[in-house]
Amino acid sequence: SQTIHQWPATLVQPVGSPLSLECTVEGTSNPNLYWYRQAAGRGLQLLFYSVGIGQISSEVPQNLSASRPQDRQFILSSKKLLLSDSGFYLCAWSYSGSTDTQYFGPGTRLTVL
Amino acid sequence: QKEVEQNSGPLSVPEGAIASLNCTYSDRGSQSFFWYRQYSGKSPELIMFIYSNGDKEDGRFTAQLNKASQYVSLLIRDSQPSDSATYLCAVNPGRRALTFGSGTRLQVQP
Numbered sequence: 268s269q270t271i272h273q274w275p276a277t278l279v280q281p282v283g284s285p286l287s288l289e290c291t292v293e294g295t296s297n298p299n300l301y302w303y304r305q306a307a308g309r310g311l312q313l314l315f316y317s318v319g320i321g322q323i324s325s326e327v328p329q330n331l332s333a334s335r336p337q338d339r340q341f342i343l344s345s346k347k348l349l350l351s352d353s354g355f356y357l358c359a360w361s362y363s364g365s366t367d368t369q370y371f372g373p374g375t376r377l378t379v380l
Numbered sequence: 381q382k383e384v385e386q387n388s389g390p391l392s393v394p395e396g397a398i399a400s401l402n403c404t405y406s407d408r409g410s411q412s413f414f415w416y417r418q419y420s421g422k423s424p425e426l427i428m429f430i431y432s433n434g435d436k437e438d439g440r441f442t443a444q445l446n447k448a449s450q451y452v453s454l455l456i457r458d459s460q461p462s463d464s465a466t467y468l469c470a471v472n473p474g475r476r477a478l479t480f481g482s483g484t485r486l487q488v489q490p
């Protein structure tokens with residue numbers, strides 16, 4: 268069976284500090300991978316998606332970036348965090364070649380102070 | 381117009397009643413439709429998906445799709461307090477990823 272991991276689970280960072288969130292998937296090969304952000308009481312905002320190693324598409328221009336150094340690893344980064352970066356960050360995967368059913372990781376709650 | 385619209389709620393129903401959650405979407409080319417449940421502070425979990433017009437039943441849950449009206453609904457029979465959560469409707473418009481609504485908060489009163 269497939270499992271998806273995210274860490275850390277919670278993070279409190281000062282404004283201007285860097286960020287690195289990690290997501291890994293087990294039990295499937297070449298999955299599509301996604302990063303979403305959910306602000307408090309809001310819907311899901313797609314940030315990045317990837318269909319393969321080194322292939323990243325950005326949905327929202329901002330101070331965040333994503334990388335996929337390995338087949339089942341997806342990293343979300345920032346060089347300098349803003350207050351508006353606070354939120355619940357969710358990684359998701361879907362089967363290779365399909366943008367259909369997506370399965371979410373447990374999420375990382377980020378608070379920028 | 382938002383691509384996927386849901387009433388934010390809260391929708392309050394008594395225990396044992398039927399909860400009806402609704403969703404409309406704007407892209408007529410959308411082919412598949414999903415309902416996710418999200419408990420407070422947790423990540424979304426998939427409840428059901430539906431591809432064809434009509435009803436699809438899974439236990440206490442029934443998804444209904446009407447592509448002509450661009451309307452998707454989720455019925456929860458015999459609602460339980462444990463069903464209290466936010467329900468997210470998601471649509472696959474055939475592009476890169478699913479498009480999510482903002483969710484409807486459901487409260488089931490014991």
